[in-house]
Amino acid sequence: MAHEHKLAIFRGTVKFKSNTQKIWGVLIFLTIVTAIEVILGIYKPEFFMHTWMTPFEGGFMATLGNILFSPIIYMKPLNLIFIVLTIVKAYYITWDFMHMRDETKALRRMVVWTGVFLICYLIFILLQEGGYIESVYTNGYVKRDF
Amino acid sequence: MDTTVANTGTEGKTWGGGNQPLKASYGKMMMWFFIVSDALTFSGFLAAYGFSRFKFIGSWPIADEVFTHVPFFHGNYPMIYVAFMTFILIMSSVTMVLAVDAGHHMNKAKVTLYMFLTIIGGLIFVGSQAWEWGTFIKGDYGAVQTNGGNILQFVDKEGHRVALRDFVVAEEKVRAEHERKNGLWFVEEATLPAYTIDEVYKGLESHPDVLVRTQIINDEGEKTVLTREESLNQIKNNGKLVVEGANLHVNEYGTSLFADFFFFITGFHGFHVFSGVVINIIIFFNVILGTYERRGSYEMVEKVGLYWHFVDLVWVFVFTFFYLV
Numbered sequence: 303m304a305h306e307h308k309l310a311i312f313r314g315t316v317k318f319k320s321n322t323q324k325i326w327g328v329l330i331f332l333t334i335v336t337a338i339e340v341i342l343g344i345y346k347p348e349f350f351m352h353t354w355m356t357p358f359e360g361g362f363m364a365t366l367g368n369i370l371f372s373p374i375i376y377m378k379p380l381n382l383i384f385i386v387l388t389i390v391k392a393y394y395i396t397w398d399f400m401h402m403r404d405e406t407k408a409l410r411r412m413v414v415w416t417g418v419f420l421i422c423y424l425i426f427i428l429l430q431e432g433g434y435i436e437s438v439y440t441n442g443y444v445k446r447d448f
Numbered sequence: 449m450d451t452t453v454a455n456t457g458t459e460g461k462t463w464g465g466g467n468q469p470l471k472a473s474y475g476k477m478m479m480w481f482f483i484v485s486d487a488l489t490f491s492g493f494l495a496a497y498g499f500s501r502f503k504f505i506g507s508w509p510i511a512d513e514v515f516t517h518v519p520f521f522h523g524n525y526p527m528i529y530v531a532f533m534t535f536i537l538i539m540s541s542v543t544m545v546l547a548v549d550a551g552h553h554m555n556k557a558k559v560t561l562y563m564f565l566t567i568i569g570g571l572i573f574v575g576s577q578a579w580e581w582g583t584f585i586k587g588d589y590g591a592v593q594t595n596g597g598n599i600l601q602f603v604d605k606e607g608h609r610v611a612l613r614d615f616v617v618a619e620e621k622v623r624a625e626h627e628r629k630n631g632l633w634f635v636e637e638a639t640l641p642a643y644t645i646d647e648v649y650k651g652l653e654s655h656p657d658v659l660v661r662t663q664i665i666n667d668e669g670e671k672t673v674l675t676r677e678e679s680l681n682q683i684k685n686n687g688k689l690v691v692e693g694a695n696l697h698v699n700e701y702g703t704s705l706f707a708d709f710f711f712f713i714t715g716f717h718g719f720h721v722f723s724g725v726v727i728n729i730i731i732f733f734n735v736i737l738g739t740y741e742r743r744g745s746y747e748m749v750e751k752v753g754l755y756w757h758f759v760d761l762v763w764v765f766v767f768t769f770f771y772l773v
Contacts, residue, residue: 321549321552322546322549325542325545325546325549326542329538329539329542332538333535333538336531336534336535336538337531339768339772340527340528340531343512343526343527343771343772344512344526344527351669381772381773384768384772384773385768385773387768388764388765388767388768391764392761392764392765395541395757395760395761395764396757396761398545399541399542399544399545399757399760400753400754400757400758400761401548401750405470405471405472406469406470406471406472408469408470409470409471409472409477409480412470412480413480413481413483413484416484417484417487417488420488420491421487421488421491421495424488424491424492424495425491425495425498427495428495428496428498428499429495429498429499429502431499432498432499432500432501432502432503433502433505435502435503436502436503436504436505436506439503439504440506445596446596446598447594447596447598447662447664448594448595448596448686
């Protein structure tokens with residue numbers, strides 16, 4: 303049986319001779335990413351602990367700006383780094399370990415786009431509402447410290 | 449790619465199911481669709497965790513202070529053990545994909561070896577998770593819960609945690625634990641805490657260097673430590689229950705939702721790993737018996753491999769949102 307594998311990762315920058323080699327290469331990459339996460343998680347560099355921007359104020363453009371730059375306005379850079387690195391890891395697990403790279407475009411899109419779209423919706427709706435309830439607790443005369 | 453397992457006599461018959469426009473066999477495609485739906489389940493859980501966390505954003509427990517243990521070692525090692533678990537799971541993913549690769553080359557001996565290593569990796573992971581649960585349930589320092597359900601912990605002047613057993617003295621108890629044999633046979637009572645609130649208060653009074661730490665996270669991202677006077681007041685007026693360890697009702701680490709989600713999400717993931725190990729064992733024996741050798745295709749290994757990688761994929765996210773962020 304002929305099983306062809308695409309053997310290049312990082313958009314063709316790194317090429318491997320065989321599938322087995324590619325697997326070890328991806329393992330090394332994933333290990334490095336996890337190590338970076340753990341080291342950042344333990345030492346928590348001061349530089350990444352405070353948001354880099356404060357929210358814009360006043361008017362429609364400010365609201366728009368707050369939405370566009372929301373990842374760096376409302377999130378600590380450290381958490382943003384963790385989430386980006388996690389998605390990078392997820393990409394390589396799916397593409398190389400689960401052989402998504404070798405599947406047809408249609409199958410790939412069916413699985414990935416459906417998942418991504420629905421998960422984005424779930425995350426948006428739940429985090430939005432959680433934030434709202436927090437604001438009720440904080441500003442709504444609800445006593446919690448007793 | 450020719451991944452058809454068996455000929456069904458429908459080859460090329462579009463309406464007989466003989467066409468494979470996605471060039472993937474029925475079984476493999478269904479595994480992918482199952483994975484999509486399972487991914488939605490898990491993201492539902494993780495988003496619900498995010499919901500509760502955003503709700504209590506100013507008082508959520510700090511994971512680094514909760515998961516600090518490594519088996520066989522004493523001391524404070526945040527993250528190390530979870531990182532080890534993550535590595536084990538990624539490693540077993542690698543042996544799985546090597547087994548799939550060996551299957552493509554119809555190399556029975558190698559498939560057997562790699563499947564075996566994958567199972568071992570899975571077992572180590574499930575064992576580690578059980579240990580992690582045990583440590584979490586047993587608890588470490590103990591705390592006091594207030595009337596409002598908040599958790600008060602104890603620290604010394606430098607901000608290091610102090611365990612209840614280090615400053616509280618248990619007295620003679622008048623209150624006996626209710627057991628089936630000495631009371632109502634159909635009612636059970638949970639084990640009584642080792643100390644009462646009064647004993648904790650006395651202990652706090654007699655140790656001038658112990659302070660109370662609340663759940664509230666201050667601007668530096670650390671939990672607020674009260675002054676000596678406030679500490680005594682809090683325990684005296686608001687203290688209601690001594691909490692040691694964690695269960696579904698209370699936990700000494702902070703908001704009770706934290707423990708609930710910990711048990712629920714890591715439990716659900718652990719169950720996935722466990723069932724993955726069971727399926728892997730079944731496939732492993734099929735490989736040894738030569739089932740796939742006779743069938744002429746090791747595609748079953750590939751399908752179970754997809755599931756196994758998915759379990760790894762989920763853990764990567766659980767790791768990030770529970771332990772890192």
